Amino acid sequence: MTDEAHQESDSGIHRLEQHRRDNRRAVAELGLSPYGSRTPGLETLAAAAARYDPAADAEHKERGKEDGFEDRRPAVKVAGRVVLHRDNGSLVWMNIRDDTGDLQIAISKRDCPDAEFRLAKITDVGDVVVAEGPLVRTRTGEVTVWAFSLRPASKCLIPPPEKHAGLQDVELRYRQRYIDMWANPRTLRVFKLRSKIVSRTRRFLDERGFLEVETPMLQSLAGGAAARPFITHMNALDLPLFMRIAPELYLKRLLVGGLPRVYEINRNFRNEGLDKHHNPEFTSLEVYEAFGDYSTMMELTESLIRELAQLVAVEFENASGRDADEGELHVGLTLPFGDLAIDYGSPFERVTYAELFRRVLGFAMTDARRARAEAKKRGLKHDGLADALVVNELFERIAEPTLDPARPTFVTDYPAALSPLTRTHADDPELAQRWDLFIGGMEIGPAYTELNDPDIQDARFREQLAGIGEAESTFRTLDEDFLRALKVGMPPAGGLGLGIDRIVMLLTNQRTIRDVILFPLMRPAD
RNA sequence: GCCCUCCUAGCUCAAUUGGCAGAGCAGCUGACUCUUAAUCAGCGGGUUGUAGGUUCAAGUCCUACGGGGGGCACCA
Numbered sequence: 001m002t003d004e005a006h007q008e009s010d011s012g013i014h015r016l017e018q019h020r021r022d023n024r025r026a027v028a029e030l031g032l033s034p035y036g037s038r039t040p041g042l043e044t045l046a047a048a049a050a051r052y053d054p055a056a057d058a059e060h061k062e063r064g065k066e067d068g069f070e071d072r073r074p075a076v077k078v079a080g081r082v083v084l085h086r087d088n089g090s091l092v093w094m095n096i097r098d099d100t101g102d103l104q105i106a107i108s109k110r111d112c113p114d115a116e117f118r119l120a121k122i123t124d125v126g127d128v129v130v131a132e133g134p135l136v137r138t139r140t141g142e143v144t145v146w147a148f149s150l151r152p153a154s155k156c157l158i159p160p161p162e163k164h165a166g167l168q169d170v171e172l173r174y175r176q177r178y179i180d181m182w183a184n185p186r187t188l189r190v191f192k193l194r195s196k197i198v199s200r201t202r203r204f205l206d207e208r209g210f211l212e213v214e215t216p217m218l219q220s221l222a223g224g225a226a227a228r229p230f231i232t233h234m235n236a237l238d239l240p241l242f243m244r245i246a247p248e249l250y251l252k253r254l255l256v257g258g259l260p261r262v263y264e265i266n267r268n269f270r271n272e273g274l275d276k277h278h279n280p281e282f283t284s285l286e287v288y289e290a291f292g293d294y295s296t297m298m299e300l301t302e303s304l305i306r307e308l309a310q311l312v313a314v315e316f317e318n319a320s321g322r323d324a325d326e327g328e329l330h331v332g333l334t335l336p337f338g339d340l341a342i343d344y345g346s347p348f349e350r351v352t353y354a355e356l357f358r359r360v361l362g363f364a365m366t367d368a369r370r371a372r373a374e375a376k377k378r379g380l381k382h383d384g385l386a387d388a389l390v391v392n393e394l395f396e397r398i399a400e401p402t403l404d405p406a407r408p409t410f411v412t413d414y415p416a417a418l419s420p421l422t423r424t425h426a427d428d429p430e431l432a433q434r435w436d437l438f439i440g441g442m443e444i445g446p447a448y449t450e451l452n453d454p455d456i457q458d459a460r461f462r463e464q465l466a467g468i469g470e471a472e473s474t475f476r477t478l479d480e481d482f483l484r485a486l487k488v489g490m491p492p493a494g495g496l497g498l499g500i501d502r503i504v505m506l507l508t509n510q511r512t513i514r515d516v517i518l519f520p521l522m523r524p525a526d
Numbered sequence: 527g528c529c530c531u532c533c534u535a536g537c538u539c540a541a542u543u544g545g546c547a548g549a550g551c552a553g554c555u556g557a558c559u560c561u562u563a564a565u566c567a568g569c570g571g572g573u574u575g576u577a578g579g580u581u582c583a584a585g586u587c588c589u590a591c592g593g594g595g596g597g598c599a600c601c602a
Binding site (some may be wrong): 014015016019091092104110136138158160165166171174227270275278418420464525 | 533537538539550551552553554557558559560561562563564565570571592593594595597600601602
């Protein structure tokens, strides 16, 4: 048996990787450094291609061989990863890619130093190169860098994915995102958009006088939500710590301290299941506004999401090369999400919890006996549940799914029994000043008029804690310091929580949360 | 936690009823100065996720395990 019969050589290196290692050595033997060095004066592929000058190109084609001819074709210096490689003998073509697009490079034996022409011949798909030369248009009409210089910048030792289909294996796409990103341009587009969505969100809030803050992610009490936390440990203080499940209780302390408008965009960690809408670590936006309430939060949220949709619509137009003046998206401002066309331009729908319940179920949510009978009839949970929970079971299973997923909808005024930590209406203590926003069938986030009476908050906390089981009590305890902060006096306030990952899913038309998180949690492969 | 489903060459995918594991791309050798999923001629490349089992014979059927995807349940 020869070595060639083995997939791997004695050193355990795959034959395809070995060929690439051999090519890397050949590059070094040409006197070129396979891993490149600092390179000033580079421009993006899109910017370079945009500088193509048809007149100069035509002039050069006509009179390029005349004595004393002055070449006025713009010369560009670009870098990118090789995605296609066509060796035509004494003329090598390659297409390189950066985050702005692809560009064709031609390396001719006649016009390039010998070592650099030989580099072109042994360049592998996946390598990163720097090319320099005038912009020309080929006979088939493609803008091309006609290189007078080609340099190596980095070697790709791993065989790349299939050149046309790209990297299809979902598992590999998540585990080896660095390949997915360059092999599938769509992936890079989504994550660039995500970044723009987040920075526009910051700008939107900054412009309105909100201050971005960072509160603890390691907490000795994990409060602000009812999820299971991750537990960790600090050696120096021999202290058990929780990863935060929400920043809420710290942000409210800041209202007490005298910051009237604060927000935080950061990670939360919840030790629960994972599915297409849940990753154990996810990014949320929380906003608090002193002297606001859940209505001011509603206006803020609607404007923010409309502005983000507008941003994405403009990006789409730019990407598809459409004339921005066409205005089609601006008039309607709809964005695709799967089979839906979600309308962000029209005023969002508003419906009260009670109204939606009555409309769909046919009776008032205050009719507990009827609700219980209805739940039983439909085979929903009801035994041993409080009235409000039976009503909510009907609401979530029957009423909520009737919302039009193509119309962003605020469901307002939840039963107070379901929202013990929210201020109730002055004229109806059974209703909480809370709304939830639904878009595309997903819950995007809630907002509240915050409770700021320390005695009521204290009582509600204790009621909640009284109802929990043994297991929960290990991570749910009363935050005495938070109650002390409320006793110092927190102004009346509106509070908002939005799931950033889900907003990005909606706006970039990605059906699973893993496609908007760069490195979603995966089980270790081995 | 339960149910369904997928895992075949570096990548993308085939393989009929259980009957010799294949193709394209990528790779290697050669030709080619306007190609563009370059083309042309030739050549290599496999422990079919892992471990067992049934069978004359297993990619295919059975069991367990690992990983992925989907659904259900759980989860203010």
